Amino acid sequence: MHKLNIDTFDLNLLAVFLKLWETRSVTRASDKLALSQPAVSHALRRLRDAVGDELFVSGRDGLVPTARAEQLLTPVRQALSQIGLALQAGETFVPSLAQREFRIAGGDLVEFAIAPQLIETVAQEAPGILIKLVPVPEGESGYESLEAGAVDVVLDGTTVKGSGVRNEVAANIGLTTLIWKRERLTKKRFPLDLYLKRPHIVIRLAERRGSVVDQTLAAQNLKRPIGAVVQHFIAMPAIAARTGYICNLPSGMAPTFADLFGLSMHEPPMDFAPSPLYIAWHKRFEADQALAWLLQKIRQAVATVA
Template sequence: MKLNLRSIDLNLLPVFAAIMEAGQLSRAADQLGMSQPAISAALQRLRHTLDDELFVRTRQGMEPTPRARELHLLLAPQLASLGDVLDPGNRFDPTSSQRHFRLLSADYFEMVMLPPLLQRIRHRAPNVVLEIAPAGDNMAEMLHKAHADLAVDAFVQEDSRLHREVLVEENLVVVARRGHPLFKGRCSKSRFLEAEHVVLPDRNRRLPLDQILNAPGWQRRTGARVTQFASMLAVSARSDMIATVPERLARHYAEALQLQVLPFPVSIPPVPIYMLWAEAQERDPAHRWLRQQLTDSMAPEPAP
């Protein structure tokens, strides 16, 4: 039997979208300016109307059911468009918003991009909260299922439902401790291959560096495998191991860690760093604002 739309309270749909995006009833209540009991009551009415649990309470928050995820993918862009049509003057106001955004990335983002982004946002949106979670091979699903708002990564997700934009292009450099016996201001191929390397885990995708290192005669000696760029820098600073890292990261921390920043032994293409988001977020005013803040925070400063 077809559902009678007149039997549905359309005021429940923004509540549903807020719970999906916030992941917790308390955050959804704050976002909508409602009390938590009112949010809980609205959710109960929606569960009864749609004959689905919609959300299951877990330690991490409200986990959406498959039906809820399907509904959100269909409803989110429609709700954003409807809001624009019915109330063009009611746009996202960063000065008063308490929006909670969740971003997926490696610690490269936290070490290089997050500080200028937060500095920019704090001047414009003092109550907006950013949460950073690790990026992984399930990144696309996390975005589709509204478990995250945005991802920043060097690995392109080949998914037609994802939007993507290049934020920056990173050159790769070699870092070694100052006073390293093999490196004094330059890095030759022979010295590069002679030294031990601290590396990241293989994520089953290929960057330009991987293509070079898989070529004949480029087998490097792996001395340690770590999970974060921060660990690569720390190990390089306190041992004779070297690391190949993004140049912005190396320049930011070279002085504090007493590291040499050396050009890679051969010419290597820069690595694009992408911003990725789901189709359901494309037209959301708050989401568009966040993407613009991230883009602007990474723009080069004008010359004096």
């Protein structure tokens, strides 16, 4: 077994490792680290010698991590995050001076309705902070990502389960029913007979989790026809505008897409319970003033669309 002398190990090599993992390129990693390409290549050779593994091999689309590199990723991220928090513990967070990257996991609602307001605020108050929107991790990987610091915040309709994860209801999201304007509906509430007759466009995620719309209708022994199942919210109004199908959008998104696609907005024909939107983070990072600041900005952005 290869033995590593931790007393003489250069921790800077771990930062190079993470950048190589993220960029899959010596050239791009050198740009991110403000180092020369030979310096990054030399660091990679030293790291290979230290751990006794190639770590990255050349592939068609760039560097490909080995199995050993995959094993190292989470503990390396976690270790560097802990070191960073320890070094920053005595410092006061000043948004206007901060240089930081945050990864926020969220779906369409987050990207279309919440992120624009959030990023606008961050750009004004903390221009050195980069917001990266990433997919919501599935299953236990959500807990693992938060614990390791690979994701800072998860915004989703379900909680992230796991020891140490904080889940907070950020908002309760209602629905608005949309249909093309040529239907000439004048009433604020959508007519139930048309709602049950005209095909609907539904999003795959809601179909898989069980839509509040279908659950409420089923409780009344009613069922709506489904005309299309899509992967993203933005497809729903686009299809509705071409077909006359019905779509139900989160109320915070509805006005933008109604104007964009020429649709009329209405209250649903029945009272559907609002769906919770949760903010999740890990308690390991609660001492991080920058994260506390970000959570507050997220809460404010969510409040504008709830």
